[in-house]
Amino acid sequence: MNTRAYVEARRHEIEAALPAFLPPPADCPPVLREAMAYSLLAGGKRLRPILCLASCDAVGGNRAAVMPAACAIEMIHTYSLIHDDLPAMDNDTMRRGRPTLHVVAGEGQAILAGDALLTLAFELLAGDPRSASHELMTRTLDVIRVLSSAAGPIGMVGGQAIDLACVTPDPQGRLAPALDAEGLRHMHAKKTGALIRASAVAGATLGGGSETQVAAIDAAAAEFGLAFQIVDDVLDVEATSAALGKTAGKDAAAGKPTYPSLYGLDASKRMAAQCLERAEAELHAANLTGSHLLGIGRWVVDRQN
Ligand code: GRG
Numbered sequence: 001m002n003t004r005a006y007v008e009a010r011r012h013e014i015e016a017a018l019p020a021f022l023p024p025p026a027d028c029p030p031v032l033r034e035a036m037a038y039s040l041l042a043g044g045k046r047l048r049p050i051l052c053l054a055s056c057d058a059v060g061g062n063r064a065a066v067m068p069a070a071c072a073i074e075m076i077h078t079y080s081l082i083h084d085d086l087p088a089m090d091n092d093t094m095r096r097g098r099p100t101l102h103v104v105a106g107e108g109q110a111i112l113a114g115d116a117l118l119t120l121a122f123e124l125l126a127g128d129p130r131s132a133s134h135e136l137m138t139r140t141l142d143v144i145r146v147l148s149s150a151a152g153p154i155g156m157v158g159g160q161a162i163d164l165a166c167v168t169p170d171p172q173g174r175l176a177p178a179l180d181a182e183g184l185r186h187m188h189a190k191k192t193g194a195l196i197r198a199s200a201v202a203g204a205t206l207g208g209g210s211e212t213q214v215a216a217i218d219a220a221a222a223e224f225g226l227a228f229q230i231v232d233d234v235l236d237v238e239a240t241s242a243a244l245g246k247t248a249g250k251d252a253a254a255g256k257p258t259y260p261s262l263y264g265l266d267a268s269k270r271m272a273a274q275c276l277e278r279a280e281a282e283l284h285a286a287n288l289t290g291s292h293l294l295g296i297g298r299w300v301v302d303r304q305n
Pocket residue numbers: 043044045046047077079080081083084089096156157160191192229232305
């Protein structure tokens with residue numbers, strides 16, 4: 001199976017699995033459940049859960065058993081998008097090709113839907129310890145540790161805080177100094193890179209990968225995360241809002257430092273390609289080039305949205 005067919009098949013499985021992981025209608029206020037479903041079931045590339053499943057496959061794991069974790073990761077990602085779009089953060093009105101959640105449900109419900117998706121994700125990740133072996137419980141706890149760290153203050157939330165401080169003055173009107181190239185790399189490694197890495201590590205860990213395999217997949221996913229961000233910045237310049245399903249050109253309008261603004265478009269594209277070369281070397285050293293992981297890295301770099 002080529003990677004494109006593999007990605008489509010995994011995306012289809014994820015789309016089919018996600019609705020069942022929403023809270024039971026009888027137990028959850030309809031207004032909250034609808035808000036959660038509005039954002040979670042709105043499509044999107046599903047890159048992180050696909051990477052999670054592909055990492056499980058790469059180490060010969062049971063992909064079906066990893067589906068709850070893959071869906072939990074998409075919930076964490078969706079929460080971050082809902083909160084990022086809020087007026088207090090990026091203040092965006094378009095996401096995944098439709099109005100953002102706070103536009104249709106109000107800010108309060110959007111905040112709560114994000115909170116609910118984040119907490120539900122960890123309930124899902126914990127699974128049912130009563131039916132788990134000691135080995136599975138150890139791997140599950142490790143994945144909870146990795147994902148909570150990646151999503152929290154030293155990961156995504158930390159990266160978002162750095163970003164916010166640079167573009168939004170505090171109540172005293174102070175703005176953090178603009179990021180230089182190293183600061184930009186550091187901020188993105190936290191804000192977007194950490195969850196992409198953790199998605200791959202979660203799949204490989206739950207799939208029963210060896211320490212060497214998990215480390216190689218982690219290193220390759222770190223390169224994918226960087227490439228993802230570089231390409232995101234390039235698309236912000238080159239693509240239309242319709243193609244992206246979100247507002248294009250926002251970074252330049254906000255005067256944010258980006259890869260194209262620091263290095264130019266051509267050099268940025270070369271940097272993304274170099275990420276793939278380094279990822280290939282990592283995967284090759286751990287005998288993992290037969291998997292779909294590198295193909296997924298190419299998809300990250302070649303994507304148009
Ligand atoms: C609010 C705690 C908190 C964190 C927000 C991820 C993030 C941190 C903000 C998103 C802002 C943004 C547009 C960043 C650029 C990279 C990115 C994460 C794009 C969206 O991810 P995709 O392209 O989206 O995977 P889809 O819709 O395909 O899932």
